[in-house]
């Protein structure tokens with residue numbers, strides 16, 4: 232039996248705009264995992280603001296150096312930096328047929344910006360990942376990622392097959408610098424502070440869905456997939 236609580240706000244879409252799928256949820260709620268599943272099933276590129284930030288850090292760009300200091304302190308990266316990176320990325324050619332954005336819309340200003348800038352060109356589809364603080368924390372503490380291919384594992388929930396190595400590329404698995412416990416608490420507090428404003432803003436929009444994120448990932452994906460197919464068929 233499925234325990235998803237999905238609230239549907241369907242509208243019939245008259246114009247066939249490509250989808251811009253936006254995933255919103257606390258850290259550890261499985262947004263990245265679902266983004267990868269959507270990507271492999273629907274062939275939309277997966278844009279992670281976290282990856283955009285980390286790419287800048289790794290390449291030691293000027294922005295990257297600023298971001299690294301902020302992340303180490305658990306301070307959120309300013310909207311202006313995130314939105315500039317997102318704008319450029321979504322206007323790349325590989326996003327012409329649609330894209331998935333994961334990790335943005337954390338603030339109400341970002342959410343409004345995304346709507347203003349992209350809703351003429353794209354059909355915005357929003358998924359909220361609902362998960363308690365306690366469960367988010369447990370998931371993040373055990374999370375490890377592959378630095379080479381960005382695959383995400385969890386030492387408890389989804390361990391890699393070989394110890395501490397990536398199943399895809401055999402690279403060593405690492406904890407993310409922003410996955411330390413005190414930093415996690417700051418990130419959760421920040422998210423919880425923004426959430427009522429985000430929920431209220433999106434309540435007035437179409438194609439907004441709430442998912443129970445405390446479910447096996449394949450079941451969550453099945454719900455997402457059916458919703459996306461339904462929306463596609465109504466174009």
Ligand SMILES: [Zn+2]
Nearest residue numbers: 377380397400
């Ligand atoms: Zn890998």
